[in-house]
Structures are given as C-alpha cells and as structure tokens.
Amino acid sequence: MNNTFFIVILFLQILFIILSLYSLKTALKAEENIILGVTLPKDKLNDEQVEKIELLYNKNINTLALVFGLLFVPELLLKIDFAGYPSLEIIYFFVWIALLFIYSRRIVYLANKKMRVLKSENNWIETKLESNDKSNKKLTCDDEFWPNGINYYNPKDNSLIVSKRIGMGHTVNLGIKKGKIFTFSTLAAVITIVMGLSVYLLLTDFYTPSIYIDGDKIKVSDLDYSTAFSTSEIQDVKLIDEVPIVNKINGALTSIYARGKFDVNSYGTGKIFIFKKSSPYIMIKLRDSYIIYNEENKIKTNDLYEELKARVK
Structure with a gap:
C-alpha cells in the first residue's frame, strides 16, 4: 500500500466521523418541538430535566469523537500499511466504520429512551401538529411510529421513504413489507460484499506463490x-x-x-x-x-x- 492510498483511507475516516457527529448533533435541534426523536410540549423544551438528558447526550458524543479519533493511532503507528499487508488496513477501516455506526446509534437509542421515560413519567401531552405535506413524517408528533428516534415503523403508512427525525436525509418505513425487503436485502448485500472483499484481500496478502x-x-x-x-x-x-x-x-x-x-x-x-x-x-x-x-x-x-x-x- 502506498502513502496515497493510506491518505485516502484516513480522509474517508475523518469524513465519516465528521458526518456522524453532525448527524448526532441534529437530534438536539428543537425542530417542530422534537428533541432526541421525542415530541415535547413547547413549554418543556427548556425544562431542567430535558437539559440534563441533552447534557449527557452531548458528553457521549464528545466521548465518541475522542475514542474513534484515538483509533486512528494504530494506523499511524503500524507503518501506514500494517506491516506491508493492505488487507489489514482495509479490514480495519471496515471494522472502524461498523463500530462508529453501531455506537452512534446506541448513543441516540439511550438518549431517546431517557426522553421517552421522562415524558411518560411527567405525563407531558403535546399538541398534535398539522402538515399539508404528508410525506414529511418529521412534522407529526406520532412518537409511537419512531420507536428509537431513528427507525420509522408505521404499518398504516404506505410510504416507503420518509424524512428522518434525527440526522440528514431520509429513512425507510420498516412497518411495511417493501420497506423490510429493501432494508434487509440492502444490509445483506453490504455485509456479503464487505465479507467477500475482506476474505479475498486476506487471501491475496497471505497467499504464498x-x-x-x-x-x-x-x-x-x-x-x-x-x-x-x-x-x-x-x-x-x-x-x-x-x-x-x-x-x-x-x-x-x-x-x-x-x-x-x-x-x-x-x-x-x-x-x-x-x-x-x-x-x-x-x-x-x-x-x-x-x-x-x-x-x-x-x-x-x-x-x-x-x-x-x-x-x-
């Protein structure tokens, strides 16, 4: 592996972590009274208990950034190409991306759960918002269709793609058959490609002519x-x-x-x-x-x- 390839890998990792942190931060923007994927009454957005959950969420984001930033160190110390075997660098990249994805979602799940519990314990009832744009599910206060703030699950909605509550872009409706097929077939394809490529690269590096x-x-x-x-x-x-x-x-x-x-x-x-x-x-x-x-x-x-x-x- 040459230095250019290593720099590309490192650039992609930095890009992924920046996008992940930005996406996580969007959960704190009180758009349409939604904080961390939970719809709250407008007069409770600055509640002390809400702010305490937000503070812990921010702390977890900073910890994530620090930990995954430190995970660049092995790449820098192991002579750029993991002792001459590029497969190890590429597999490390795949694992790093997978862990970043898993732990980013976990941070959202935990904060979303705490906010739901707080809302339930205090019996906070929000006013249902109305929208002429039915494709934008972000404007609804139907928290039951967002079980963790990230995934959308609504069997009564035939829409395959809806706007995310947390993060950029759109997500898939897992409550309908075509949404499940699309999501799990895409996930299976990605896992198959990554695993197949990893095995091939390992064989290439460690095969002895x-x-x-x-x-x-x-x-x-x-x-x-x-x-x-x-x-x-x-x-x-x-x-x-x-x-x-x-x-x-x-x-x-x-x-x-x-x-x-x-x-x-x-x-x-x-x-x-x-x-x-x-x-x-x-x-x-x-x-x-x-x-x-x-x-x-x-x-x-x-x-x-x-x-x-x-x-x-």
Whole structure:
C-alpha cells in the first residue's frame, strides 16, 4: 500500500466521523418541538430535566469523537500499511466504520429512551401538529411510529421513504413489507460484499506463490497471476540481489511483496513473484520475457535455483 492510498483511507475516516457527529448533533435541534426523536410540549423544551438528558447526550458524543479519533493511532503507528499487508488496513477501516455506526446509534437509542421515560413519567401531552405535506413524517408528533428516534415503523403508512427525525436525509418505513425487503436485502448485500472483499484481500496478502516442476513443465502458482512455461523456453537462470522495479503494470505491490506484471530496470516487462526483503531472487530468462521469483526462506530459494539451473539445456 502506498502513502496515497493510506491518505485516502484516513480522509474517508475523518469524513465519516465528521458526518456522524453532525448527524448526532441534529437530534438536539428543537425542530417542530422534537428533541432526541421525542415530541415535547413547547413549554418543556427548556425544562431542567430535558437539559440534563441533552447534557449527557452531548458528553457521549464528545466521548465518541475522542475514542474513534484515538483509533486512528494504530494506523499511524503500524507503518501506514500494517506491516506491508493492505488487507489489514482495509479490514480495519471496515471494522472502524461498523463500530462508529453501531455506537452512534446506541448513543441516540439511550438518549431517546431517557426522553421517552421522562415524558411518560411527567405525563407531558403535546399538541398534535398539522402538515399539508404528508410525506414529511418529521412534522407529526406520532412518537409511537419512531420507536428509537431513528427507525420509522408505521404499518398504516404506505410510504416507503420518509424524512428522518434525527440526522440528514431520509429513512425507510420498516412497518411495511417493501420497506423490510429493501432494508434487509440492502444490509445483506453490504455485509456479503464487505465479507467477500475482506476474505479475498486476506487471501491475496497471505497467499504464498509456489513453483511446481513436472517433467519439462514448470508452473508458478499464484492466486491471481499464475503462469506456466516449459524448460525448453528457459534461456538462462541466475541469482540477483535486487529487483529495481520501475513500474507496476498489473499486480500487487507492498513493502513486503510484489506479484504480477512489472517493468524492471534493465530487464523490461516480466512477471514477478517475490518477497522484497528476502533476497536473493531467481531470474528466469525466457525467450520472450522473464520471471523473477523467490521463497521467503533463503535456503529454499537457493535449493530451487540449483534445481532450475540443472534443467537449463
């Protein structure tokens, strides 16, 4: 992983946390007498008990910002790309986003619950608001349709999309069948994509290429960039101490390994399967290209070199 990719990941995390904090803060705006997703009488908006719940809510938001800000530290300390394995950085990003989403909602749930209890205990009755715009559920005081201040659940309303009470944009009506199908199918798709991508990236990072020799056939096995050739195609085999990569054409390049098609200074375009910190490397010169390969273990690299060298005619 290069520094640019890391900066993009870090920028996205900062953007997510800023948007999350802004969204959480909107719950304190007394729009249409709604505070933390609960409709209150207008004369109770500045009640001391209401303000106490708001103060605790604000404190929890600040704690969230501090904790998730500190979670940037492992990324900064672990040499930007988690010791050369980008999959770990990307999975860390996915986990960070998931936890931010979960704990942001939890802060709202707890504050909404406290406000509902306060309203119920004091028997505060609000005046029902009227609106000509029936699509904007934010203007209603039907708190029973907003069980936690975030989700909208109204089986009597055929609207699929409604305005949020807390946060920006719109939300889905979970009280109707098409709302449930849309929400849970989207959630399933996101989880499937994230899990599938995470597994693939882990396999890519931790898969170890290998060479199989079967008679005069030689195959370099890799997850994405496998190749095969015959011993008759080999023009030369030698050990080299460095691989001066000029350009990546198609492949994976980290501080630990390089795999795929590359331009290498003085050699031109060829395929590389190397652990960058485990020289020497085996240079296999073919008729039209070359392959550079090594094992993570230097002794195995030398043994393989001797075996290949013996097969060159």
